[in-house]
Amino acid sequence: MAAVLIGVLIVAVLAGGVLMWTRSRRRPDGVDSFRRQIDALSADSRRPTIDRMNPTEPPSDDEDGTHGT
Amino acid sequence: MVLMARDLAIDLGTANTLVYMKGRGIVLNEPSVIALNRQTGEVLATGREAWQMIGRTPGYIVAVRPLRGGAITDFEITERMIRLLLQRVGVSRFTRPKVVICVPSAITEVERRAVTDAARRAGAADANLIEQPMAAAIGADLPIDEPVGNMVIDIGGGTSETAVISLGGIVALEAVRVGSFDIDAAIQNYVRREHGIAIGERTAEEIKVAIGSADPTPDENQAEVRGRDLMTGLPKTVVLTPEEVRFAIEDVVSSMVASVIRCLSKAPPELSQDFLVRGMYLVGGGGLLRGLAERIERETQVPVRRSNVPLEAVVLGAGHVIEHYEALKGMFMGARR
Structure with missing residues (x-):
């Protein structure tokens, strides 16, 4: 009986721990997400997207072009 | 047949609609015009072909711009136009991409819902909005x-x-x-x-x-x-x-x-x-x-x-957001409120 109780207790504690861990993971860290956003907006990060429009860049693949523009 | 959806950015403009495909760049740039058979409601043409019909159609054809002042004036026609445009860039019932759409910052909550609903019904798995000036600033580098x-x-x-x-x-x-x-x-x-x-x-x-x-x-x-x-x-x-x-x-x-x-x-x-x-x-x-x-x-x-890219800046900016979707999803309209 005592073993069962201890088992239930351990399972409950583990379940609680897992629940708290997943909740803390789900909550976005403001500093990290802001940093990621700013990094994604940086000149280096923007460059590949902007270069897709750059007319001086030699076309690597015609399918990647801007047909109809 | 490639079944993997490539996510899209759409500049749904009053004058032109541009589509940016993730990893590829701008794949479509057409006037936001649709030509319909007035009697049957059947779509006869979209984009450049429909634009050429404006003011030159017989009585049974009507060529219309479904957006005015940056807002959807005809929800059903806009949805059909978006669906046809998405089909042209390879979206089907098997390939449902995530879509970021640029809209005027001053649109109302009702207009916002109209745009996202139109995109979802047209085949998008998920549709998020971004303000045009923000997208333009990113696209203008x-x-x-x-x-x-x-x-x-x-x-x-x-x-x-x-x-x-x-x-x-x-x-x-x-x-x-x-x-x-x-x-x-x-x-x-x-x-x-x-x-x-x-x-x-x-x-x-x-x-x-x-x-x-x-x-x-x-x-x-x-x-x-x-x-x-x-x-x-x-x-x-x-x-x-x-x-x-x-x-x-x-x-x-x-x-x-x-x-x-x-x-x-x-x-x-x-x-x-x-x-x-x-x-x-x-x-x-x-x-x-x-x-x-x-x-x-x-x-x-x-x-x-x-x-340097006055006509494409907005869609390029939205394209950048779709390229960095996870990092930039906090920039979507509604996400900051």
């Missing part, structure tokens, strides 16, 4: 990640928006539902009122492109305009001068410039001083109006620079 004042003026077909952006967020914003289509309409009205002839919206646009200007410019020419005489009903030709066109569009241009001035006055002083050095960036098809940059510069005393 402005350093919006830095704590400096970046000012972007986006003159579209149906809206004119000015935004001050710093550290990835909009600091001040001013929008008016006035755009280059209002310039065309003003020219149409002037020619009808002063010369007594009726002209179509495509002719008015051609006049704007040929001799339209917001400020006097060197090498100005007159233009011959052909239309229908309102008295006799017969074809008639009149000559329009650039001064006449400037007079005709003055109210619209003044409204655009006043909007920029209001936005400047809303900007925090720390950022205002940056504009004097860095200038403001003009994007959008309406920004190509001759003399507009000079007119804004003259009235604000702030340098105005034109983007």
Whole structure:
């Protein structure tokens, strides 16, 4: 009986721990997400997207072009 | 057949719709026009083909722009147009991409829902919205990640928006539902009122492109305009001068410039001083109006620079967001509220 109780207790504690861990993971860290956003907006990060429009860049693949523009 | 969906960014403009495909770039750039059979409701053409039909259709065909002033005026037709455009870039029931759509910042909650619903029903797995000036600033390659004042003026077909952006967020914003289509309409009205002839919206646009200007410019020419005489009903030709066109569009241009001035006055002083050095960036098809940059510069005393990609800046910016979806999803409309 005592073993069962201890088992239930351990399972409950583990379940609680897992629940708290997943909740803390789900909550976005403001500093990290802001940093990621700013990094994604940086000149280096923007460059590949902007270069897709750059007319001086030699076309690597015609399918990647801007047909109809 | 490739079943993996490539995520898309869409600049759903009043004048043109551009689509950016993740990893590939701009794959579609077509007028936002759809031609329908008036009797059966069947779609006959979209994009450039439908645009060529405007004002030249028999009675049973109607060529319409389903967006006006940056807002959906006909939900069902817009949905059909988006569906056909998405089909043209490979979206099917098996390939449902995530979609980021650029919309005017001043749209209402109802209009927002209309756009996202239209995209979802047209085949998008998920649809999120981003403000046009924010997308334009990214696409115009402005350093919006830095704590400096970046000012972007986006003159579209149906809206004119000015935004001050710093550290990835909009600091001040001013929008008016006035755009280059209002310039065309003003020219149409002037020619009808002063010369007594009726002209179509495509002719008015051609006049704007040929001799339209917001400020006097060197090498100005007159233009011959052909239309229908309102008295006799017969074809008639009149000559329009650039001064006449400037007079005709003055109210619209003044409204655009006043909007920029209001936005400047809303900007925090720390950022205002940056504009004097860095200038403001003009994007959008309406920004190509001759003399507009000079007119804004003259009235604000702030340098105005034109983007290298005025027509594509918005979709490129949204394309950048789709390329970095997870990092930038906090920039979607509604995410910050």
